[in-house]
Each structure stands twice: as C-alpha cells, then as structure tokens.
Amino acid sequence: MVALPLAGWAVHRFGSKIVIIISAFCYLSFLSLIGWSTSIWMLVPVLVVFGMLGNMMNISLNTQALALEDSYGRSILASFHGLWSLAGFTGAGIGAVMIYLDMMPRYHFLIVSGLVLLMLLLSQSYLIKEKSHGGGGGLVLRKPDDLLLRIGAIAFLGMLSEGCMFDWSGVYFKKVVQIDPGLVALGYVSFMGAMATGRFASDSLNNRFGRILILRISGILIFSGLLLSVLFPTPVLATIGFLLVGLGVAAIIPVSYSIAGRSKLYSPGVALALISTISFFGFLLGPPMIGFIADLLSLKASFVLVGIAGLGIALLTSIRLAVFESMEVTRK
Incomplete structure (x- = not known):
C-alpha cells in the first residue's frame, strides 16, 4: 500500500520501462534475501521492501501493457493478467517440487530468481517507451474524478470477491459442502482455473461487446455462481458455482485498469495507483469480513455477502453510464 503512490509518481516521472527494469532486479534480490533471513528482525524489513517492489512492478507493468494495448488498438490487457494467473500455478507447482525434493x-x-533474471535479460530490450502524458503525476494520491471513483468501487468489489475466494473456498468446501478431505481444494482449483481461462477470453469479448457490458456480465456471474453454491451446496453444483465466480472475477481488474489508464485527468501510472489503492482495501478487508460474518451468522451467509458484491458491480455498470461514455470507454 505504501508503495502505490510512489509507484505512480516514478512511472509518471521516469516511464514504465525504467521502473520495470530497476524494480525487477531489486525484486529478485530481495526474494533471495527472504530465504537467507535468519531472524524475525531481518525477515520483516526484507518482506516490507519485497512487498513495495512487488507493487512497483504491478503499476509499471500494467502501464507498459496499456501503452502496448494502445499501439495495438484493441483490448489485450486481460491476456497479460491471464499470464499472471498461469504464473501463479507455475510457481505453486515449482514450490511443490521443491518441497518434494526437501x-x-x-x-x-535462488533458483527462481535465476530463472526470472534470465527471462528479464532476454526480454527487457523489447519493452517500449510509452508516450508522455500531461495528466497529474504527483507523489501524493489525490481525490479521483467521477470515472476513477466508479471504476475504483467496481475494482474494490471485484477484489473483495477475489480475496474471499482465495482464502475461503477451501473452508467452504470442507465445512459446508462437506466434501471428501482429498477434494477440499476442488473449489479453489475450479475458481482459479476458470479465472485464468476467463482472462484469456476476455480480450476478444471486450473487443466485440465493449468493456462496460463485460463488467456487468461479470458481476452477474459472481452473484449467480455464489447463489448456486449457497442454495445447492453439493460437490457438483458448488464446483460449477465456483467456476462461474472465477469467470466473473476474471475480467474485472484488467478491464478496470484498462479504463482507468485512459483517464483524461491523470497519467496512466497515477490512475492505476489510485485504482490499486482502492481495490487493495477490498482484497484486505474481504477475507476477515467473511470470517466475522461466518462467526456471527454462518459461512453461507458470508458468501451471500460476496454475491451481493457481484450485484453491486452489475448495478454500478448499469446506472449513470454517461460517466463511462464521456471517456469513450464503453466500446474500446
């Protein structure tokens, strides 16, 4: 969170290409330092800097992708987020192998750092230098305009849904669906698989139907999937429900970033930092909120809340559409 305004300023000031290269090299260095930390007093500051560098890369990479998207003249950002999801699967697989090998x-x-360093060295020359922007680029986060407030609210609800599925899908399958212990991860895997697949399909759908309609359908899918899982908590139907939620969540963040990056008042780096700040609160607050409601009422009731978040996304993309139309983002 601390790094977001700094990232927005750095990208605006120096360009995303420079920030990507510097932050990536530092990111790899601090990943290695995590493994060599021998005390809590060393580990905590290393993790803090590692987290800051992660968000420096998040903002700069998305800004670079937006510049590339503009050069293509069509939506491609969601595919990059799909690659991020695949990288998550790959990282988990490598981790499982390392655990098996003890x-x-x-x-x-160190091995992961070496592999990523090689990829970075081979690919950094292909990074583009995006055009300069006249929008605001101050270090301090300022009040968003109407468009960014709307997109921020949508991204907040999307990240709330995503965070809850990350942290609570296994618990739901264990406590509510009461599935065989060996299949507890089925809900999480189905959600993640659908999210990754949905991101690769999102770009063509955005180009054909428009970003706002895709966001509206995404909200409906989140609501429908969780409603199905709550009303019919059987292994088959709950899995189908989680698949629908994964498809619904898939497009929200990439589309939100794509729209925010075209703000007329802010440079892409600053606009993305604003949206990321708002959406991260949803990712952080969602899981503990689910736990609190589950303790107070039931886990089913808490998942109904996430379903309502999906309805909120559908509502926010159905009223006062002039906010979007004024930025010419409904079809691009």
Missing part, C-alpha cells in the same frame, strides 16, 4: 527455501528462491 530443498531449503533459500535455494528454491
């Missing part, structure tokens, strides 16, 4: 984390992190 390899110490420090060597695991």
Whole structure:
C-alpha cells in the first residue's frame, strides 16, 4: 500500500520501462534475501521492501501493457493478467517440487530468481517507451474524478470477491459442502482455473461487446455462481458455482485498469495507483469480513455477502453510464 503512490509518481516521472527494469532486479534480490533471513528482525524489513517492489512492478507493468494495448488498438490487457494467473500455478507447482525434493527455501528462491533474471535479460530490450502524458503525476494520491471513483468501487468489489475466494473456498468446501478431505481444494482449483481461462477470453469479448457490458456480465456471474453454491451446496453444483465466480472475477481488474489508464485527468501510472489503492482495501478487508460474518451468522451467509458484491458491480455498470461514455470507454 505504501508503495502505490510512489509507484505512480516514478512511472509518471521516469516511464514504465525504467521502473520495470530497476524494480525487477531489486525484486529478485530481495526474494533471495527472504530465504537467507535468519531472524524475525531481518525477515520483516526484507518482506516490507519485497512487498513495495512487488507493487512497483504491478503499476509499471500494467502501464507498459496499456501503452502496448494502445499501439495495438484493441483490448489485450486481460491476456497479460491471464499470464499472471498461469504464473501463479507455475510457481505453486515449482514450490511443490521443491518441497518434494526437501530443498531449503533459500535455494528454491535462488533458483527462481535465476530463472526470472534470465527471462528479464532476454526480454527487457523489447519493452517500449510509452508516450508522455500531461495528466497529474504527483507523489501524493489525490481525490479521483467521477470515472476513477466508479471504476475504483467496481475494482474494490471485484477484489473483495477475489480475496474471499482465495482464502475461503477451501473452508467452504470442507465445512459446508462437506466434501471428501482429498477434494477440499476442488473449489479453489475450479475458481482459479476458470479465472485464468476467463482472462484469456476476455480480450476478444471486450473487443466485440465493449468493456462496460463485460463488467456487468461479470458481476452477474459472481452473484449467480455464489447463489448456486449457497442454495445447492453439493460437490457438483458448488464446483460449477465456483467456476462461474472465477469467470466473473476474471475480467474485472484488467478491464478496470484498462479504463482507468485512459483517464483524461491523470497519467496512466497515477490512475492505476489510485485504482490499486482502492481495490487493495477490498482484497484486505474481504477475507476477515467473511470470517466475522461466518462467526456471527454462518459461512453461507458470508458468501451471500460476496454475491451481493457481484450485484453491486452489475448495478454500478448499469446506472449513470454517461460517466463511462464521456471517456469513450464503453466500446474500446
């Protein structure tokens, strides 16, 4: 969170290409340092800097992708987010292999750092230098305009849904669906698989039907999937419900970033930092909120709340459409 305004300023001031290269090299260095941290007093500051560098890369990479998207003249941002999802699967798979081999984390992190460093060296020359923007680029986060407030609210609800599925899908399948212990992860895997697949399909759908309609359908899918899982908590129907939620969540963040990056008042880096700040609150607040409601009422009731978040997304993309039309983002 602390890094977001700094990232927006750095990208605006120096360009996304420079920020990507510097933050990526530093990111790899601090990944290795995590493995070599021998005390809590060393580990905590290393993790803090590692987290800051992660968001520096988040903002700069998305800004670079937006510049590339503009050069293509069509939506491609969601495919990059799909690659991010695939990288999550790949990282988890490598981690599982390292655990099987009983390899110490420090060597695991060094191997991953080496692989990523090689990819960075091979690809950094292809990064483009995006055009300069006249929008605001101050270090301090300022009040968003109407468009960014609307997109921020949509991204907040999307990240709230995403965070809850990350943290609570396994618990739901264990406590509510009461599935065989060996299949507890089925809900999470179905959600993640659908989200990754949906992101690769989102770009062509955005180009054909427009970003706002896709966001509206995404909200409806989140609501429908969770309603199905709550009303019929059987292994088959709950899995189908989680698949629908994954498809619904898939497009929300990439489309929100794509719209925000075209703000006429802010440079892409600053606009993305604003939206990321708002949406991260949803990712952080959602899971503990689910736990609180589950403790107070039931886990089913808490998942109904996430379903209502999906309805909120559908509502926010159905009223006062002039906010979007004024920025010419409904079809692009």
